[in-house]
Every structure is written in structure tokens, then in C-alpha cells.
Amino acid sequence: MAVTVSDIIAIMKEAGINPEIVSGLKLDVPLFRQGLDSIDLPVIAVATEKKYGVDLSDADAAKLKTINEFVLFLNQKLK
Amino acid sequence: MRVNHEIPIESGQKFQVDRFKPADATGIANLFYAIYGPDYPFDTYYIPERIIEENHRGNIHSVVARTPKGDIVAHGALYRSSPVSSGLFEIGQYIVLKNYRETFAAYKINQYISESLTQFIRADGIFGEAVCNHVTTQKSSALIGMKDVALEVDLMPAGVYEKETGKSGRVSCLMQFRSSNDRPHEVFIPQIYRESIERILEDCSISRTIKRCRGSVPSDCESDVRVKYFGHAGVARANVVRMGPDFESVLNRFEKKAVGDGIIVFQLFINLDAPWNENGVELLRERGYFLGGYVPRWFDTDGLLMQKVFSQPDFDGINLYSEKARQIKEYVRADWDRAGKRAESTEEAVNRKA
Numbered sequence: 001m002a003v004t005v006s007d008i009i010a011i012m013k014e015a016g017i018n019p020e021i022v023s024g025l026k027l028d029v030p031l032f033r034q035g036l037d038s039i040d041l042p043v044i045a046v047a048t049e050k051k052y053g054v055d056l057s058d059a060d061a062a063k064l065k066t067i068n069e070f071v072l073f074l075n076q077k078l079k
Numbered sequence: 080m081r082v083n084h085e086i087p088i089e090s091g092q093k094f095q096v097d098r099f100k101p102a103d104a105t106g107i108a109n110l111f112y113a114i115y116g117p118d119y120p121f122d123t124y125y126i127p128e129r130i131i132e133e134n135h136r137g138n139i140h141s142v143v144a145r146t147p148k149g150d151i152v153a154h155g156a157l158y159r160s161s162p163v164s165s166g167l168f169e170i171g172q173y174i175v176l177k178n179y180r181e182t183f184a185a186y187k188i189n190q191y192i193s194e195s196l197t198q199f200i201r202a203d204g205i206f207g208e209a210v211c212n213h214v215t216t217q218k219s220s221a222l223i224g225m226k227d228v229a230l231e232v233d234l235m236p237a238g239v240y241e242k243e244t245g246k247s248g249r250v251s252c253l254m255q256f257r258s259s260n261d262r263p264h265e266v267f268i269p270q271i272y273r274e275s276i277e278r279i280l281e282d283c284s285i286s287r288t289i290k291r292c293r294g295s296v297p298s299d300c301e302s303d304v305r306v307k308y309f310g311h312a313g314v315a316r317a318n319v320v321r322m323g324p325d326f327e328s329v330l331n332r333f334e335k336k337a338v339g340d341g342i343i344v345f346q347l348f349i350n351l352d353a354p355w356n357e358n359g360v361e362l363l364r365e366r367g368y369f370l371g372g373y374v375p376r377w378f379d380t381d382g383l384l385m386q387k388v389f390s391q392p393d394f395d396g397i398n399l400y401s402e403k404a405r406q407i408k409e410y411v412r413a414d415w416d417r418a419g420k421r422a423e424s425t426e427e428a429v430n431r432k433a
Contacts, residue, residue: 016222039218042186058182 003052003074008044008067015047030065044070052078081125082108083117090178092146094153096187098196099141104130106151107141114174120311124172133158140168140200142191144175144184152176153184155192157205161307161348163318164379166203166260170220186219193223193257203260204376208252210235214400217253225255226283227404229372229384230411232392233344236312249344251397253404254384256375261285266351266381267292269360272370275410276383279373282403287381292357296322302329308340315342319349320378322359330362345387346371352380360385367422370414372407387422 005027012022021035031040045061048054048070054077064070086109099107104127111124123129123139133139137159144153153175157168170192175184197205207225209216217227233249263286268276270291280287302323307316315337319326337345347368349356363385371384394412399405 037215037218039186039215039222042183043222045183046186046190061183062181 003071003078005067005071008048008070008074011047011051012044015043017043025067027067031067032065048074054078080127081122082112082127083125085109085113088113088146088150088152088176088178089148092148092150092152094144094146094179094182094184096142096144096184096191098199099134099143101131101134102149103141103143103145103151104128106145106149107143107154110151110154110174110176113176137200139172140196141172142188142196144179144182144188152179152182153188155185155188157192157196157200157202161316161318162206162374162377163305163320163348163350164203164376166201166379167376168197168200168202168205170205170207170225189219189223197257197259201260203262203379204256204258206254206256206374208234208254211251211253211397211399214398217255217400217404220255221401223257225257227253227401227407228256228279228283229254229374230397230404230407231346231371231384232386232397232411232415233388233390234312234314234346248393248396251392253399253407254372254374256283258283258285258375262376262379263287264352264380265290267354267356268351269357269383271360271364272383275370275407276373278403278406278410283375285375290354292354292360294355296324296326296355296358298324300324302326304329304333306333308337308342310340310342313341313343314346315340315344316346316348318378318382319347319359321350321353322356326359327362330366334366343389347385348374348377348382349385350378350380351383352378364414364418365421367419369417369419370411372411387419389422392419 009022013019017040025034045056049056064073107130108125108127111119123133134141139156139158141156143151145151156172157170160169173185207220209220231252231254234252235250237249265288267290300323302325303320305318317333368385368387371386374382374384397408
């Protein structure tokens with residue numbers, strides 16, 4: 001089953017990312033320009049790994065700048 | 080044998096986060112040397128045999144990021160420090176090799192400590208002191224459920240962070256706490272701090288019966304005050320386990336010695352298990368001590384932090400992540416306005432009769 005934007009948003013909320021920031025995120029704008037920071041990235045990456053059982057290396061995660069890039073990457077990994 | 084040189088570690092290795100094993104000790108010492116050179120103030124971390132001993136005794140519980148070759152690229156720990164209670168551990172000693180700072184090593188160690196280690200060692204609680212020249216550490220702690228409880232004004236010496244931030248001046252720290260195994264009990268609160276303490280306790284998930292201070296100090300009660308001096312930081316900490324009728328003279332001796340040693344930041348942690356502390360707290364306020372906050376399980380029972388500094392704090396320069404922390408800062412600032420400004424000069428403290 002394909003990963004969707006809603007799935008990533010839900011992961012962020014469950015992981016404790018500021019809900020006000022999460023609810024206003026734009027899909028193609030870098031997350032670091034929308035109020036997220038270097039603490040949030042590993043939170044999202046580890047939560048994603050746990051939920052989907054994918055191996056998301058630190059280096060891979062650091063390259064994913066936007067929500068759309070996250071979704072695309074995960075769907076490629078899950079094929 | 081003390082590690083006295085850096086051994087380079089290959090970049091790009093995979094690593095596993097794990098509890099300390101004795102074979103990690105040399106790698107931890109190498110790591111501290113790589114980050115701090117020879118200048119870290121606690122010698123233990125340069126001596127593998129001592130690292131093993133302190134972990135074996137349970138004074139330190141190290142967590143490492145270890146590569147398949149056995150290199151240690153990051154470290155964090157729970158450790159016994161200033162609290163009187165042996166069940167309350169400080170979380171910290173986080174360091175990461177520069178060539179591994181793009182990885183999630185620090186985050187994964189933080190998670191491991193939070194999710195596994197605290198249960199394994201059966202800690203009653205954990206606390207941290209997050210610097211306020213940036214909010215990264217405060218936020219990391221909040222993510223593992225730690226709650227804001229106190230503000231330690233001007234705790235850290237200026238020089239430590241000048242290189243990093245370009246700013247001079249001492250750095251304050253936000254104390255954060257998380258309960259693992261609570262002990263419900265009564266606490267006796269000086270009326271002047273009731274509102275602030277009730278606010279601090281709101282989200283701490285601990286069960287306390289708040290009672291008002293009452294009564295006089297029993298005449299047969301002797302003060303029990305345990306002092307630690309951190310001369311390199313200019314800080315003196317006193318754990319006031321018990322305030323007796325002799326408290327004022329004990330305080331005089333503590334301050335006189337501290338000022339003579341060049342101490343400029345005074346912290347008193349006051350046990351809230353006795354109903355007669357209100358007069359002692361008022362004495363401290365007359366001497367320029369002001370509110371720091373609430374420190375759960377410090378004595379196994381809870382404590383009140385009061386503090387004194389000799390120069391005007393830069394409250395506006397204190398960076399805080401959460402709304403609650405900013406509220407605590409306002410409580411602290413208001414009490415500094417009422418009481419902290421009275422802090423005498425160092426000369427007056429030295430000349431006070433002990």
C-alpha cells in the first residue's frame with residue numbers, strides 16, 4: 001500500500017512535532033524553512049523507520065528536504 | 080592510564096547504540112579527548128579504568144554509539160551528581176565526534192536512555208540542565224517527556240560558550256525533570272512561592288499534597304547542610320537537608336568561605352519535607368536569594384531551589400523553548416526584583432560574622 005502525505009503528517013503528529021507547525025506544512029517547501037529544525041529530522045526519520053520497517057539511513061534522511069520527497073523516497077523503498 | 084592524545088576515527092561507519100561495555104572505556108576516553116582536548120574538568124573521563132569502575136558502581140551509566148570495529152563515535156549518560164537522593168540521575172555528557180554530527184547518534188542515544196536505560200537501572204527520576212544560549216537541548220529533552228521545573232541563572236561560566244556563540248557573559252540553564260517511579264508525599268511550601276510551585280507541578284505527573292509552612296524550628300534540630308564548590312565555574316551548591324535554629328550561622332560560614340574562594344553564583348536546594356522552613360526562606364530572601372524553581376525528588380522528597388548572583392542577570396538574553404519555561408523565567412525575574420536586588424556586595428558577605 002502506497003504511503004501518502006496524510007501518513008507522513010500523522011507520523012509527525014504522533015512523534016510529537018509541534019502540531020501547529022505540522023498542520024500548516026506546505027508539501028514542496030523545505031521543512032527547515034517551515035519551522036522544523038535539526039531535532040525534528042531524526043524524530044521523523046526514526047518514527048518512519050519504525051512504522052514502515054524501512055532502513056532509513058541518517059545520510060538518506062538528511063537529503064529529504066520536503067514532505068513530497070519523503071513520500072517519494074518511502075514509496076520507492078517499499079516497492 | 081590517562082588518555083593524552085587523539086586517535087582519529089574513520090568517517091562514515093555504521094554504528095549501534097548500546098549500553099556501556101568495559102571494552103568501550105578507551106574509546107570513550109578518546110572521544111572526550113577528541114572533543115575537549117586535555118581540558119575537560121572531570122578527569123574520570125580520560126582514564127579508562129575509572130570509567131569502568133564508575134559504570135560498575137552505578138555512579139555513571141554510559142550509553143555509546145559503537146561501530147563494528149569498536150570505535151566510539153558518540154556518548155551520553157545517566158549519572159549521579161548533585162542531588163542527595165541516589166535515585167535521581169542527571170542526564171547529560173552528550174558528545175559526538177565532529178565527523179559524525181550529521182548522523183542521528185545523539186538523538187538515538189537520547190531515545191535509548193529515555194526508553195530503556197531509566198527502566199533498566201530503576202531510576203526514580205532523571206533531570207537535566209539545558210543551556211539557554213540556544214534551545215536545542217531544551218527541545219531534545221522535551222521530546223523525551225522532560226518537564227521544565229527551574230531556571231538556574233548565570234550557572235555556566237562565560238568562556239565555555241563564547242567560541243561557539245560569539246557572545247560573552249555567563250549562561251543560564253533550564254532544569255528539566257521526568258519522573259520514572261514517583262513517591263507521593265507531602266511538601267511544605269513557603270506561601271510566597273505557592274503560585275509558582277503549583278504552576279511548575281501542573282504537568283510533572285507526580286502526586287504531591289501541598290501544605291503550607293507552619294510552626295517554629297524545633298530547638299533540638301541541628302542544621303544539615305552539605306556543600307559542594309565548583310571553583311572552576313565560580314559556583315557553590317548547598318543541599319539544605321534540614322534547617323535548624325543554627326541555620327543563619329551555617330549560612331554565614333558557607334557564604335564567607337565561598338566568597339573567599341571567588342564564588343559568584345550561590346545555589347541552595349532546600350528540602351521541603353519539614354513544615355518550619357518559612358523563616359529560613361525569608362532570611363535567604365533578605366540576603367538577596369531569589370527563586371530558582373522546584374526540584375522533584377532531589378532529597379528523595381522534593382526541594383526548592385533558591386539562588387544568589389552578585390550582578391544583574393540578563394533575563395532578556397535567556398533563550399527558552401517552551402511557554403512554561405518562559406513563565407518560570409517571569410516568576411524568577413519577579414522574585415529577583417523583589418529580593419535578588421538586595422544581594423550584598425562580596426565585601427559585605429566576607430565581612431559578615433560567621
